[in-house]
Each structure stands twice: as structure tokens, then as C-alpha cells.
Amino acid sequence: MRIIVTAKQVPDPEAPQSSFSVDSNAKKVVVAASVPQAVSDYDTYAAEAALRIKDEVEGTTVSVLSLGEDHVLDVIKRPIAMGADELFLVQDQDLANGDAMAIAHTLAAAIKNMGEFDLIMCGRQSADLDQGIVGTGLAAILGIPVLTSAVGVRLKDDWIEIDRAVEDGIDTVAAQLPAVVTVSSEIGEARYATMRGIMAARKVQPTIWSKSDLTALEDSDDFTSVVDVFAPESESNVEMIEGDDAADSGRLLAQKLREERLI
Amino acid sequence: MSNENGILVIAESTSEGEFKPATAELLTAAAGLAKDLNEPVSVALIGNGVSNRSDDAIALGADKVYVVDDSVFENYLNETYTVAVAQVAEQVNPRIILLGHTPNGRELGPSVAVKLETGIATDTTSLDIVDGKLEATRSLSGGLFRQKTGFPKFPNIATVHPKSFDGAEPDSSRSGETETVSVNVASGDLRSRFVSHTEAISEGIKLEDAKVIICGGRGMGSKEGFDGLYEFTGLIGESAVASTRAASDSEFCGQELMIGITGKVVSPDVYFAIALSGASQHMAGCSGSKNIIAINKDPEANIFKESQFGVVGDYQAVIPAFLDELKQLD
Ligand SMILES: Cc1cc2nc3c(=O)[nH]c(=O)nc-3n(C[C@H](O)[C@H](O)[C@H](O)COP(=O)(O)OP(=O)(O)OC[C@H]3O[C@@H](n4cnc5c(N)ncnc54)[C@H](O)[C@@H]3O)c2cc1C
Ligand SMILES: Nc1ncnc2c1ncn2[C@@H]1O[C@H](COP(=O)(O)O)[C@@H](O)[C@H]1O
Numbered sequence: 001m002r003i004i005v006t007a008k009q010v011p012d013p014e015a016p017q018s019s020f021s022v023d024s025n026a027k028k029v030v031v032a033a034s035v036p037q038a039v040s041d042y043d044t045y046a047a048e049a050a051l052r053i054k055d056e057v058e059g060t061t062v063s064v065l066s067l068g069e070d071h072v073l074d075v076i077k078r079p080i081a082m083g084a085d086e087l088f089l090v091q092d093q094d095l096a097n098g099d100a101m102a103i104a105h106t107l108a109a110a111i112k113n114m115g116e117f118d119l120i121m122c123g124r125q126s127a128d129l130d131q132g133i134v135g136t137g138l139a140a141i142l143g144i145p146v147l148t149s150a151v152g153v154r155l156k157d158d159w160i161e162i163d164r165a166v167e168d169g170i171d172t173v174a175a176q177l178p179a180v181v182t183v184s185s186e187i188g189e190a191r192y193a194t195m196r197g198i199m200a201a202r203k204v205q206p207t208i209w210s211k212s213d214l215t216a217l218e219d220s221d222d223f224t225s226v227v228d229v230f231a232p233e234s235e236s237n238v239e240m241i242e243g244d245d246a247a248d249s250g251r252l253l254a255q256k257l258r259e260e261r262l263i
Numbered sequence: 264m265s266n267e268n269g270i271l272v273i274a275e276s277t278s279e280g281e282f283k284p285a286t287a288e289l290l291t292a293a294a295g296l297a298k299d300l301n302e303p304v305s306v307a308l309i310g311n312g313v314s315n316r317s318d319d320a321i322a323l324g325a326d327k328v329y330v331v332d333d334s335v336f337e338n339y340l341n342e343t344y345t346v347a348v349a350q351v352a353e354q355v356n357p358r359i360i361l362l363g364h365t366p367n368g369r370e371l372g373p374s375v376a377v378k379l380e381t382g383i384a385t386d387t388t389s390l391d392i393v394d395g396k397l398e399a400t401r402s403l404s405g406g407l408f409r410q411k412t413g414f415p416k417f418p419n420i421a422t423v424h425p426k427s428f429d430g431a432e433p434d435s436s437r438s439g440e441t442e443t444v445s446v447n448v449a450s451g452d453l454r455s456r457f458v459s460h461t462e463a464i465s466e467g468i469k470l471e472d473a474k475v476i477i478c479g480g481r482g483m484g485s486k487e488g489f490d491g492l493y494e495f496t497g498l499i500g501e502s503a504v505a506s507t508r509a510a511s512d513s514e515f516c517g518q519e520l521m522i523g524i525t526g527k528v529v530s531p532d533v534y535f536a537i538a539l540s541g542a543s544q545h546m547a548g549c550s551g552s553k554n555i556i557a558i559n560k561d562p563e564a565n566i567f568k569e570s571q572f573g574v575v576g577d578y579q580a581v582i583p584a585f586l587d588e589l590k591q592l593d
Pocket of ligand 2: 006007008009040042043046065066067068100103121122123124125126127129130131132133134135
């Protein structure tokens with residue numbers, strides 16, 4: 001069984017908010033140089049879900065695929081250090097933050113280069129763009145079924161079954177392999193890299209492609225355009241309740257909220 | 264395609280056979296766009312035994328309802344619903360398609376976009392018409408920024424962030440047309456299937472319905488500390504307890520209490536934000552609250568910038584005094 005995990009490298013989304021700003025001319029988000037790169041949050045859970053299958057099904061290979069520019073090897077090798085086997089990098093500047101469909105087309109072409117696979121696991125959305133489009137797009141381009149936002153994943157012969165959170169509970173749905181599954185963080189903690197994993201990851205040489213290596217890649221149109229990027233207006237008008245000490249503040253807060261008829 | 268016409272809203276129903284709140288919200292959004300364009304609003308009503316609800320859709324603002332009613336659509340499944348929506352869209356040839364950014368809508372939207380070879384903006388919070396095309400505003404970087412997305416192709420598709428629009432009120436005097444569309448999905452050919460639905464066991468009031476939400480973060484420190492929040496629900500009517508992702512991940516409570524980009528989106532009258540920092544990914548789920556009340560020991564915590572009232576202090580000192588005073592005032 002071969003599982004492909006797509007992993008995007010992004011600036012650490014939990015870095016202090018002040019390190020992110022907007023370049024309105026370039027219509028993009030700019031990140032302070034001090035912010036470290038990270039594997040996009042949900043992609044680490046996708047890797048975890050894949051590795052759980054590997055733990056269970058002997059002979060499973062987990063291949064990691066990432067598209068972007070300036071990959072930091074120590075960062076993008078994190079899924080390898082967690083236990084994945086191989087790494088494929090597609091380096092392309094235009095696409096690094098581009099249109100979701102263009103990204104999906106490029107990843108699909110890379111997957112065709114990678115050969116046979118049974119399952120593709122993506123994050124449910126990327127931590128910088130939050131689109132939730134690429135996984136579904138990939139499935140449509142490859143002509144295989146997609147199940148999204150998994151909070152639980154089970155392999156059942158040649159079907160993959162997932163649980164997904166819906167408004168009033170959990171839906172369980174299944175798809176025949178090969179399929180794409182996108183994974184949410186409720187799947188449970190992503191494992192830490194072990195010392196052994198980190199040592200092994202050092203030895204893994206990534207396969208590096210540029211767009212011209214992707215023979216299956218056809219030109220695709222852009223399907224959306226960025227008209228503007230801006231920071232939402234925020235005016236802070238907080239009223240601080242200050243008593244003699246914390247307990248006194250608590251009492252005053254109760255009085256205040258009653259006065260305002262809020263509770 | 265040319266002669267695109269109007270807005271197509273993809274309706275979603277609850278298991279009780281009512282429209283989800285998202286559908287009434289979409290119809291408000293659609294009404295605004297339809298007015299700007301001077302074009303009609305259509306609704307795609309897909310399911311099993313849904314035909315009789317066409318009038319409800321018209322009352323909420325549909326000029327025309329396209330009904331796809333078949334047992335194969337009993338439960339939402341990406342594979343079948345994508346076919347149904349695409350077929351209705353081919354018939355309507357809409358300028359704009361709107362879906363809720365609900366668990367199913369956010370899965371269905373991108374599949375439909377791929378099938379119709381057009382673009383989509385997901386989780387949008389406001390919609391405008393510019394030169395006969397949609398411009399949709401969505402958030403970026405976990406909610407820190409906004410991006411305005413334009414669409415080079417028709418139809419322009421957007422999923423709409425919950426509670427970005429007030430739900431349309433039904434008006435039974437409205438009139439509209441209904442058309443049945445038969446969609447051919449051979450269930451034998453399907454490569455995916457719906458297995459089962461497990462209803463959440465809801466103790467007390469649902470988060471989406473609560474007027475007051477008490478949300479605890481990682482700073483609650485332990486499950487015992489977090490459980491103390493349930494004392495609020497005994498004192499305040501129509502209230503419910505929620506969590507940040509950090510609190511759920513720390514196993515202070517279940518994942519189903521999580522609010523934010525990963526979790527639920529709520530907009531209660533009062534949102535107590537206790538021992539949580541106010542990360543953008545969390546605020547994306549609660550910034551629509553009418554009043555946020557922050558209790559945090561760090562005066563620099565971002566949550567104070569988003570709040571109406573704030574108390575700096577250890578929750579373990581603030582909350583018992585707060586609750587005692589509340590009992591006194593009763
Ligand atoms: C892709 C992605 C998706 C995410 N989705 C979500 C989501 O849906 N929901 C979500 O909540 N988060 C989400 N997160 C995580 C988010 O970025 C934050 O890490 C998380 O919200 C922080 O939770 P917190 O505020 O409880 O914890 P912290 O940020 O650790 O804050 C704890 C706060 O408690 C205060 N505190 C500590 N002790 C006390 C005390 N005794 N009394 C009073 N105050 C105290 C501290 O001053 C601090 O401000 C997501 C992150 C990513 C990258
Ligand atoms: N540049 C990329 N490289 C690898 N995987 C990606 C890339 N962009 C998106 N993905 C995958 O697609 C998922 C959804 O991305 P998005 O549609 O941008 O929210 C991510 O969680 C990744 O798994």
C-alpha cells in the first residue's frame with residue numbers, strides 16, 4: 001500500500017500576530033523574517049493519519065509531496081522524521097502562493113510522476129490560505145473520490161472509511177481506493193519525531209522536480225484573481241473592570257454585566 | 264456559456280426536514296446580490312422527500328426552486344451531490360452559486376467548481392457585485408487578514424461563512440415557480456458511500472443555540488479547572504460551555520466543544536473568553552458575538568482587544584467571586 005501525503009511549508013501560523021502584515025500593493029501577506037517556517041498544521045495530522053495506517057498494514061510506504069519555493073529541509077522533513085519514507089519536492093516560484101486550481105494541477109502532475117498510489121492524504125485546509133480547495137481539486141483532476149475533514153480514518157480492505165464532524169454529530173462515509181482524504185486536527189495528536197526518526201530523515205534525499213519535469217502538466221487557467229488584501233478594521237473599545245484585587249474585579253464584573261442586562 | 268442569469272443557492276436541510284440556518288442566511292445574501300443585478304434567485308433543493316418544501320424556499324426568497332428528489336440523495340455524499348448541483352447549474356446557467364461554509368457545503372463547493380471548470384472562494388464573509396461579477400471577501404492567515412477574490416469565469420462560486428448574514432424571514436405571500444429536475448446517478452457505479460450518522464449526545468443546550476457561551480482556554484490548566492465552568496450554566500439561562508483547540512487538545516473536554524476555524528462558529532449575545540489568548544484561528548469562530556468578556560491574567564493578551572469588558576487576573580480568583588456575586592444579585 002502506498003500513501004501520498006501532501007504537505008505545504010508555511011510561516012508558523014501561531015507566531016505572534018504582530019509578525020504578520022499586509023503589502024497592499026503586492027496584494028499579499030508579508031511575514032517577519034523572524035517567523036520560522038512550519039509544515040502546515042493540518043498536514044501534520046494528515047501525516048499522522050497515514051502513519052497510523054502504516055503502523056497497521058505491513059508494507060505500507062508513506063511518500064510526502066510538497067510544492068513551493070525555498071523549502072527548508074529540516075522543516076519539510078518533519079513528516080519523514082515522524083516515520084514517513086520518501087520526500088518529493090516540486091520547486092516553483094509562481095505557484096508558491098498561487099491559485100488553488102493551479103496548485104492542484106501541479107500536484108496532480110507530480111503525483112503522476114510519482115507512480116502508483118492507493119491513497120492521498122491532504123490537510124483539510126492550508127494554514128496560510130485556509131481555502132480547503134486543493135485536496136478536492138486534486139481528486140477531481142485525478143478522477144477519484146474525495147472525503148474531507150476526517151476526524152477518524154479506518155482502512156477496510158480496498159475502501160477507506162472516515163468519520164467527519166457535521167452539525168449534529170458524526171457522519172461516517174467511505175470511498176473505494178484510490179481516493180483522496182483530507183484530515184482535520186480532531187484526528188488526535190500528531191506524533192513527535194523520535195531521535196531515530198530524525199537521524200533517518202537526515203539520510204533521506206528528496207527527489208526534486210521543477211515544473212518542467214512534470215510531463216503531465218498542462219497549462220491551466222487561473223480561476224480566481226486577488227483583487228485586494230487588507231487587514232480588517234479593528235477598534236478596541238474594551239472597558240477594563242479594575243477592583244482592589246482579582247476577586248473584587250470579579251464581583252464588579254458581575255455587577256456590571258447585570259447593570260448592562262447582559263446576563 | 265453566456266447569458267448567465269441570477270444567483271443559485273444550494274439549500275441544505277437538517278435531518279428533521281427543515282432548512283439549516285445557513286440556507287436562510289444564503290437567501291439574505293442572494294437577495295442583496297439579486298437586487299444589484301436585477302436578476303432572480305434560484306434554489307437547488309436536493310434530497311429525498313424534499314419536494315413539499317419548495318414553498319418554504321419560496322417564502323425565504325426563492326423566485327424559482329429546482330427540486331432534485333430521489334432516494335439516492337437521502338444523505339449527503341460528495342460524489343452524488345456534485346452531479347446533482349452540476350446538473351442544476353447547467354440548467355440554470357447562474358452567474359453566481361452560493362453554498363454555506365458548512366461541513367457539507369465546504370466539501371461540495373470545490374467539487375462543483377472543478378466540475379464546472381470555474382473558480383471558487385471559500386469561507387467568504389461579504390459579497391459584492393462589481394461589473395456584473397462577484398467580488399467575495401474571505402479571510403486569510405487564520406482570520407488575521409481579508410482577501411477580496413475576483414472571478415475571471417462564470418459561474419462565480421462562493422461558500423459563505425456562517426452567521427455573516429442574518430437569516431431571511433419567511434414571507435408566505437411570496438410567489439415563485441418550482442421545477443423538478445431528474446438527475447441520473449446510478450448507485451451501482453458509485454465509488455463512495457454513506458455509511459451512517461451518529462447523533463451527538465447533547466447535554467443541555469447546543470452551542471449554536473446558546474445565548475451565553477462560557478469558553479475556557481489552555482489557561483484553565485486542568486480538566487478540574489475547566490469543569491468549574493459548568494457552574495456558570497447553572498446560574499445563567501440558555502448558556503453552554505465551549506473550548507479553544509488548545510483546551511480540547513489538552514483533554515480538558517471533548518473536541519466537539521471547540522470554537523474556531525477548525526471548530527464551530529457561534530455568535531451568542533455574550534461570550535465569556537476565560538484563560539484564552541484570542542488567537543485569530545479561535546476568533547474566527549466567535550468574533551460575531553455581540554459582547555465578548557475576557558478574563559485573562561496577561562494584560563497584553565490579544566483577547567482584550569476584541570472584548571467589550573475585560574478583567575485582568577487569575578481566573579481562579581476572579582471566577583468564584585464573580586459567581587458568588589451573581590448569586591447575591593439574584
Ligand atoms: C490551522 C490552525 C487551525 C486552528 N484552529 C483553531 C480553532 O478552531 N480553535 C482554536 O481555539 N484554536 C485553533 N488553532 C490554535 C490557535 O492558533 C491557538 O493556538 C489556540 O487558540 C490557543 O488556545 P488558548 O487561547 O486556549 O491557549 P493559549 O494561547 O496558550 O492562551 C492561554 C491564555 O490563558 C492565559 N492564562 C493562563 N493561566 C491563566 C489563569 N490562571 N487565569 C487567567 N488567564 C490565564 C494566558 O495569559 C494566555 O493568554 C488553530 C491553529 C492552526 C494553526
Ligand atoms: N503548495 C502545496 N504543497 C503541498 N500540498 C499543498 C500545497 N498547497 C495545498 N496543499 C495541500 O492541500 C491542502 C489544502 O490546501 P488549500 O486548498 O490551500 O487550503 C493542504 O492542507 C495541503 O495538504
